[in-house]
Amino acid sequence: MPRLSITTSRGLGGKLQIGIQYSKIARKYDQIRFGDELGRKKSLGDAIxxxxxxxxxxxxxxxxxxxxxxxxxxxxxEVSEESMLVGLDISREMLSVCSEKNVTDLLILGDSEKLPFREESFDVVVSYRLLSLPVDWERIVSEVSRVLKVGGYFLAEIGNSMSIGGISNGIKKVLGRETNYRTLHIWKFLKVCEEQSLFPVKIVGMHHIPGRLVPRKFLDLWLETELRLGNTLVKFLASRLHVLLMKEVS
Structure with missing residues (x-):
């Protein structure tokens, strides 16, 4: 069982609400998001x-x-068996579920916008789903750069504002309809990253299609097609982008 370290972060504000909301569904989260066949295929696509x-x-x-x-x-x-793996989240209950899976070496309850680590501590930082939440993503990128070693890698997943879902999300905001899902323009994201000495190595797209549009018997073909499209120029219209960046000397 990984050691759970409790850290206190000041000024959590709205982020504390995010933690509370996720804590409410922590025990059911995996089942809700990835429990059906389509969800499992999406999760498999991310893993690949x-x-x-x-x-x-x-x-x-x-x-x-x-x-x-x-x-x-x-x-x-699975990819990095010999690595020292640290997990950080703002939800105590999500971390509790995580600890039961016994895959990390250390779990920390903390704020991604104010990381409790020294400069240049990590070789790799991975962020999935986080940057799609109502957080200060530019601050998070800055913090990632601070704690990442020169020559280290940042693997981030972002919602793509140029996708159909991203455009729909933008229209909702213009109409004043509240949404907790954030999408980013890839070029703006890369610009902010470059200002923090994080430079793109590779970008892969994932075209998430609504489950009701994919008959069950075609799920394998759908996943294979998505993975192939993710490495073409069509990736810039994908629902989600997986961006690998490397920190260089500023």
Whole structure:
């Protein structure tokens, strides 16, 4: 069982509400999000992409930022068996679920916008789902750069504002309809990253199609097609983008 370290972060504000909301569904989160066949295929697609992008990164000190129930931590552990894996999340209950999976070496209750680590501590930082929440994503990118070693890698998943879902989300905001799902323009994201000495190595897209549009017998074909499209120019219209960046000397 991984050691659970409790840290206190000041000024959580709205982020504390995010933690509370996720704590309410922590025990059911994996089932809600990935319990059906389509959800499992989506999770498998994420895992395949992570394995491909992280394969050359191998060992070292790895931080899973916004680790939740450690769905992604489990994949990281499979790719990087010898690494020291640290998970950080703002929800105590999500971390409790994560600890039961026994895939991390250390779990920390803390704030992704104010990381409790020294400069240049990690070889790899991974962030999935986190940047799609109502957080200060630019602050998080800055913190990632601070704690990442020069030559280290940042693997981030973002919602794509250029996708159909991203455009729909933008229209909702213009109409004043509240949404907790954030999408980012890839070029703005890369610009902010470059300002923090994080430069793109590879970008892979994932075209998530609503489950009702995919007959069950075509799920395998759908996943294979998504993975192929993710490496073409069509990726810039994908629902979600997996972005691998490397920290260079500023």
């Amino acid at each position: 992409i992570i394995r491909r992008l992280m394969f050359p990164l191998s060992n070292g000190l790895v931080l899973d930022l916004g680790c939740g129930t450690c769905r992604i931590s489990k994949v990281i552990r």
